């Protein structure tokens with residue numbers, strides 16, 4: 001599995017990966033916006049072996065998992081088109097203004113996910129570190145922010161323990177099902 005910058009033709013596959021993994025989904029237009037404006041911050045994990053050999057067994061395994069975990073009919077059709085090529089992604093952008101109204105240039109992680117079949121291999125860690133590097137070096141961001149469900153143990157383990165994010169705030173009923181979100185930040189430069 002290799003990590004690389006996303007290209008425009010990856011956006012659809014990133015969307016498919018998102019549909020598989022998260023209840024927070026976005027219109028394709030929103031992916032296009034990220035791709036056109038913030039392409040240097042978008043990274044994907046690509047399973048080259050699956051792409052080259054299109055292993056039928058692998059695809060049917062994915063469909064079985066799909067039936068067990070997700071009853072959205074869209075995802076099954078999409079996955080067959082995807083053929084397992086993009087197995088993880090980070091969708092990110094830059095923001096100039098933050099919640100406090102101060103003009104501190106900062107990055108924001110819109111969405112991150114890795115297919116179940118490819119988890120615990122360090123892929124999320126790698127795509128996150130790649131986008132962090134660009135936010136820091138290219139955009140000279142002061143910090144990067146994100147929202148995460150308070151119950152998301154795996155993501156919290158990654159953000160807090162592995163990547164050094166701190167909880168900035170808790171936002172009540174942030175998600176559509178009323179779950180609270182941690183608003184987290186990782187600082188690249190000294191806090192003002």
Ligand code: ACO
Nearest residue numbers: 111112113114119120121122123124125146154155157158
């Ligand atoms: N339980 C506890 N900690 C975990 C778990 C887990 N199941 N999975 C990962 N971690 C932590 C560990 O600290 C791990 O380090 P270690 O392997 O040395 O113990 C670290 O995260 C890095 O793990 P990776 O292998 O890089 O993570 P992975 O590629 O498996 O992806 C992710 C983690 C993205 C959270 C994945 O589980 C996933 O896609 N989940 C569903 C979608 C999701 O929740 N996305 C985040 C939503 S928030 C947002 O998008 C801004």
